[in-house]
Amino acid sequence: MTQSDLTLTELKQGWHQTPTAFICNTCQATFATDEVFAANDKFYPADQMIRRHVRTEHPNRVSDLINDDSKYNTLTAKQRDLLEAFHSGLKDADIAKQNQVAAATVRHQKFTFREKAKQARLYLAIYDNVFDHPNAPEDQLLAVPEQPGSLDDRFIITQAEYQQNLKRYLTTSSVGIQLKRWPKKQKAVVAVLSRIVQEIPRDQHFTEAEITAILKPIFADHAILRRSLIEYGYLDRTTDGTDYWRASTRS
Structure with missing residues (x-):
């Protein structure tokens, strides 16, 4: 944090x-x-x-x-x-x-x-008083990874857009969530990564094998999923790749 x-x-x-x-x-x-x-x-x-x-x-x-x-x-x-x-x-x-x-x-x-x-x-x-209220939840912006400088346009996603992308790309069952296919649009990628990272507990550290065990049931190509979570700022890791943890977000 x-x-x-x-x-x-x-x-x-x-x-x-x-x-x-x-x-x-x-x-x-x-x-x-x-x-x-x-x-x-x-x-x-x-x-x-x-x-x-x-x-x-x-x-x-x-x-x-x-x-x-x-x-x-x-x-x-x-x-x-x-x-x-x-x-x-x-x-x-x-x-x-x-x-x-x-x-x-x-x-x-x-x-x-x-x-x-x-x-x-x-x-x-x-x-x-202006922003911390329940009015128009569909217009509220999605909490995204902390970034230096101004917020990248890819990450400016409303809750309505977020929910639409989840319905399009994710399925939910008794065993958890699964990604149907890899999105082509950047905002869709951000939306699904924002949901998938919630499967990784906060304030905990993981080995690469432990991260793989979490991601593999969600998407067959768990390697691209792990790389994307890192590239988009949802996951942090040590330079030698032995320690992973969930990154902080901002809304």
Whole structure:
């Protein structure tokens, strides 16, 4: 799961929860909800262990967040330095001296950060109210793999188009889904891959043999299916091809 998939609360606290585990945002350390964990001669349930893990293993997580290399982090190097200084608890006068600027300049920058935060909160409120509602579900866009830059036109698919392609190319039975034939159009390929990848559990890692075991019952040419899932960004893998996992998506 990437930073862009996390909620504001999850980003701030440094961890997120799935139906079966608590997971660290930084190192992906996983603590199953039905297990108890030992540390320093004490035992902790998963919800306490994840907090302890973040506190002890990632004491600089705020700094890591400030310096995150995501395309969504548009802070300049100077702004990052100032935020680091503010977080450290330095007084404005000390920060000004450290950066060889007037104290008034530091106070103005702090005011600017505060105003941007207010703008961001208002924008989120507007966005959530406009887009996060059940109206016209057929017009909502399909969640697709995270991509750098602008969204590729191939991936701009409405829920209505998605359902139409599923009916055309997939069959469902008691043994699962099967792909009738390989689609010729790019959007159709994206649609069927979006459905097929749902057969692969999130937040788990697989060998190539395990991925093949999942894909083979769906389509006879499981090799092209696996390659396409990788090429279109639905699956990630290590360079040596020994480890596979389901990639994050954005809507």
